Amino acid sequence: xxxTAVDTPPFYCPIESAVHPEAxxxxxxxxxxxxxxxxxxxxTDLARIAGSRSADFYARFAPDADPDRxxxxxxxxxxxxxxxxxRCDEGPFAADPAAFAPMAxxxxxxxEVPGRLSCADPYAAALHEIGELFRAAxxxxxxxxxxxxxxxxxxxxxxxxxxxxxxxxxxxxxYLTMRLHSAGGEPTYAMLEIANGLDVPDREMDSPAVxxxxxxxxxxxxxxxxxxxxxxxxxxxxxxxxxxxxxxTHHRHSLRQAVDEAIALRDxxxxxxxxxxxxxTPRAGSALRHYLTDLGHGIRGNIEWGLSVPRYLAPDxxxxxxxxxxxxxxxGGHWTDTPRPGRQDPRRLPSLAWWWSDLVx
Amino acid sequence: xxxTAVDTPPFYCPIESAVHPEAxxxxxxxxxxxxxxxxxxxxTDLARIAGSRSADFYARFAPDADPDRxxxxxxxxxxxxxxxxxRCDEGPFAADPAAFAPMAxxxxxxxEVPGRLSCADPYAAALHEIGELFRAAxxxxxxxxxxxxxxxxxxxxxxxxxxxxxxxxxxxxxYLTMRLHSAGGEPTYAMLEIANGLDVPDREMDSPAVxxxxxxxxxxxxxxxxxxxxxxxxxxxxxxxxxxxxxxTHHRHSLRQAVDEAIALRDxxxxxxxxxxxxxTPRAGSALRHYLTDLGHGIRGNIEWGLSVPRYLAPDxxxxxxxxxxxxxxxGGHWTDTPRPGRQDPRRLPSLAWWWSDLVx
Numbered sequence: 149x150x151x152t153a154v155d156t157p158p159f160y161c162p163i164e165s166a167v168h169p170e171a172x173x174x175x176x177x178x179x180x181x182x183x184x185x186x187x188x189x190x191x192t193d194l195a196r197i198a199g200s201r202s203a204d205f206y207a208r209f210a211p212d213a214d215p216d217r218x219x220x221x222x223x224x225x226x227x228x229x230x231x232x233x234x235r236c237d238e239g240p241f242a243a244d245p246a247a248f249a250p251m252a253x254x255x256x257x258x259x260e261v262p263g264r265l266s267c268a269d270p271y272a273a274a275l276h277e278i279g280e281l282f283r284a285a286x287x288x289x290x291x292x293x294x295x296x297x298x299x300x301x302x303x304x305x306x307x308x309x310x311x312x313x314x315x316x317x318x319x320x321x322x323y324l325t326m327r328l329h330s331a332g333g334e335p336t337y338a339m340l341e342i343a344n345g346l347d348v349p350d351r352e353m354d355s356p357a358v359x360x361x362x363x364x365x366x367x368x369x370x371x372x373x374x375x376x377x378x379x380x381x382x383x384x385x386x387x388x389x390x391x392x393x394x395x396x397t398h399h400r401h402s403l404r405q406a407v408d409e410a411i412a413l414r415d416x417x418x419x420x421x422x423x424x425x426x427x428x429t430p431r432a433g434s435a436l437r438h439y440l441t442d443l444g445h446g447i448r449g450n451i452e453w454g455l456s457v458p459r460y461l462a463p464d465x466x467x468x469x470x471x472x473x474x475x476x477x478x479x480g481g482h483w484t485d486t487p488r489p490g491r492q493d494p495r496r497l498p499s500l501a502w503w504w505s506d507l508v509x
Numbered sequence: 510x511x512x513t514a515v516d517t518p519p520f521y522c523p524i525e526s527a528v529h530p531e532a533x534x535x536x537x538x539x540x541x542x543x544x545x546x547x548x549x550x551x552x553t554d555l556a557r558i559a560g561s562r563s564a565d566f567y568a569r570f571a572p573d574a575d576p577d578r579x580x581x582x583x584x585x586x587x588x589x590x591x592x593x594x595x596r597c598d599e600g601p602f603a604a605d606p607a608a609f610a611p612m613a614x615x616x617x618x619x620x621e622v623p624g625r626l627s628c629a630d631p632y633a634a635a636l637h638e639i640g641e642l643f644r645a646a647x648x649x650x651x652x653x654x655x656x657x658x659x660x661x662x663x664x665x666x667x668x669x670x671x672x673x674x675x676x677x678x679x680x681x682x683x684y685l686t687m688r689l690h691s692a693g694g695e696p697t698y699a700m701l702e703i704a705n706g707l708d709v710p711d712r713e714m715d716s717p718a719v720x721x722x723x724x725x726x727x728x729x730x731x732x733x734x735x736x737x738x739x740x741x742x743x744x745x746x747x748x749x750x751x752x753x754x755x756x757x758t759h760h761r762h763s764l765r766q767a768v769d770e771a772i773a774l775r776d777x778x779x780x781x782x783x784x785x786x787x788x789x790t791p792r793a794g795s796a797l798r799h800y801l802t803d804l805g806h807g808i809r810g811n812i813e814w815g816l817s818v819p820r821y822l823a824p825d826x827x828x829x830x831x832x833x834x835x836x837x838x839x840x841g842g843h844w845t846d847t848p849r850p851g852r853q854d855p856r857r858l859p860s861l862a863w864w865w866s867d868l869v870x
Contacts, residue, residue, distance in 0.1 A: 245606040245607045245610060245671065246606045246670075246671040246672075246674040246675040247671065247675065248671070249606060249664075249667045249668040249670070249671035249672075250668055250671055250672060250677070250679070250683065250687075253664050253665075253667075253668050253686075253687070253690070254683065254686065256664075257686050257860055261859070261860055261863055262717060262863050262866075263862075263863050263866055265859055266859060267859075287712070288712070288715040288716055288717065288720075288869075289711045289712060289715045291715075292711075292715040292720075296657045296660075299657075299660065299661060299664060300660060302664070303610075303614050303617075303660060303663070303664060303667075304614075306610045306614075306664075306667060307610040307611055307614050309607075309610070310606065310607040310608065310609070310610035310611055311607075311610075311611060313607040314607040314608065316611070318611070322611065322615065325614075325615065325618045326611075326614070329614070350650045350653075350711045351648070351649070351650060354649040354650045354652075354653040355649055356623055356649065359649075359653075498622070498626055498627060498628075499618055499622055501624075502622055502623050502624050505623075505624055508649075
């Protein structure tokens with residue numbers, strides 16, 4: 149575990165840390181739900197689900213959430229991690245794009261169909277039940293946003309699986325566009341409204357500025373996950389798609405250079421996120437302000453969670469001990485106050501350049 | 510051409526016919542745009558684009574559209590048909606799900622990125638320019654709805670390509686779910702707001718009742734397209750996914766039975782559409798009322814267009830003659846006043862059953 153800490157360069161993240169005070173209660177409620185679900189055959193299954201520490205994860209995204217809704221968002225995160233492991237990054241679908249599409253988009257339909265639904269696939273059945281809980285807790289607008297985000301996530305995974313099947317390493321612009329979706333950040337952030345009981349007006353939520361802020365928060369978190377998982381993944385798949393391998397393949401960088409350039413790119417996106425958020429916030433309504441604040445909490449919280457979660461630290465992704473969260477302040481050595489300069493100007497990446505334009509709000 | 514008319518059983522469609530009076534002007538403007546686009550190398554390309562008669566098609570969906578926006582919606586329909594032929598149903602991606610995903614979701618990104626964007630792929634470049642025109646003509650909420658619908662369409666095509674690659678004929682419930690997306694009805698109907706200059710409030714648009722009405726209109730049109738194209742497709746691909754082949758494969762129906770059952774199922778969905786629309790309309794705001802009226806115009810117009818378009822009638826999909834629209838009234842022999850009874854109860858199909866429940870509005 150100390151090895152990983154040394155291998156992971158410090159994070160630039162001038163955002164205050166915050167954790168919901170009832171994170172443990174959310175974990176308890178979510179795991180009790182999974183224990184009764186079709187995804188748990190035995191204690192090993194439950195330990196694997198618990199190993200993602202998703203309640204702690206989301207308690208950092210939404211530190212002021214309604215306690216009766218926080219556990220619902222955690223439910224989906226737990227589900228997402230086990231689905232990811234069983235059906236996306238590993239397992240029989242990981243390099244089979246022809247089989248992934250019918251499976252994944254049937255699962256998506258199970259989320260979207262309201263009311264009673266019988267599903268043969270236990271992942272679809274569990275997701276449908278989560279969708280029912282979401283529909284009971286939040287309005288149709290918030291649920292549609294989550295559904296759209298969820299479908300977009302699956303398109304990113306489909307893309308990644310297609311590249312994997314073809315042995316294709318995407319170039320940087322393609323990788324970042326794919327990663328915006330494949331990382332699962334969209335549904336994760338789309339749950340902020342559900343967990344907090346927010347209703348951001350559509351004219352605000354769909355404005356180019358708020359779309360750009362959401363995408364930037366997603367990409368920063370996704371690249372931070374690349375940093376967390378790089379050590380774990382490079383020991384297993386040298387050809388796996390991540391930003392370090394993209395830069396080594398297409399930019400002829402050494403491993404060290406690639407890691408440095410990846411950090412610099414991510415830091416530049418975070419700088420732009422913070423600057424644009426400062427411009428938008430004074431004119432935002434109260435629900436949007438809360439949403440924008442939590443986009444930042446998610447960036448910070450995702451790092452803190454990644455520094456402590458068995459998913460990245462334990463070889464089997466399961467922690468043998470009882471739940472034991474690492475308070476944010478113990479992670480002090482992992483931070484830096486200075487963004488890293490880089491040679492790659494993100495404003496020259498076609499798919500991202502618009503984030504730096506004069507965005508309407 | 511008369512052969513096709515005999516082979517296509519009459520349509521039950523108690524919806525008034527309507528065509529925008531400036532359909533020809535919309536066609537002229539749209540084709541002039543394509544002539545300058547990167548998708549036209551020569552007159553054959555232009556004739557192929559023109560062959561879908563997309564301006565006539567959309568003039569029937571939105572007969573009261575703002576004339577300065579009608580041609581924009583037609584633009585996308587022309588684009589969608591050539592993309593479909595070159596990249597979805599035929600061409601090198603048609604059975605290559607690993608290659609389709611990076612191509613299709615890069616094209617989607619080209620639609621979504623605002624501002625100047627350089628695209629090597631001419632389909633992406635043309636779609637980006639269409640997106641720019643849409644952003645200039647309509648607000649961010651309408652554009653986001655179109656983008657979500659567009660991504661969902663591509664997931665349906667991805668699913669279809671996955672099944673094709675695996676030689677898999679989906680069962681009826683899976684086929685109908687896939688077809689809801691793969692037929693392209695979502696982006697087509699999502700343009701109703703853009704073409705008409707409407708702004709349907711999100712609480713109405715995302716309500717379960719309006720979602721169900723939109724899905725039902727999509728499915729009726731999609732199954733009508735199956736009926737139009739069945740003759741054309743069965744001469745080429747006996748194993749192609751369409752409702753007739755699904756029913757023959759999984760329900761042991763003869764060709765005649767399968768055609769009859771497919772029509773009965775489609776008629777039952779249209780009956781439910783009309784009944785639910787009658788319930789919702791009195792409580793709908795004016796923008797939603799217009800949208801719901803045009804959902805019906807789309808069902809009717811799609812049939813009328815299908816009965817006259819070279820796409821379905823000419824072997825090469827190109828008409829040699831100058832644009833010559835068949836007025837709706839000449840198609841009188843193609844209609845019936847009576848829905849067809851069937852053995853298949855659509856309320857027993859898991860993914861669709863919720864359309865018959867007591868839907869919130």
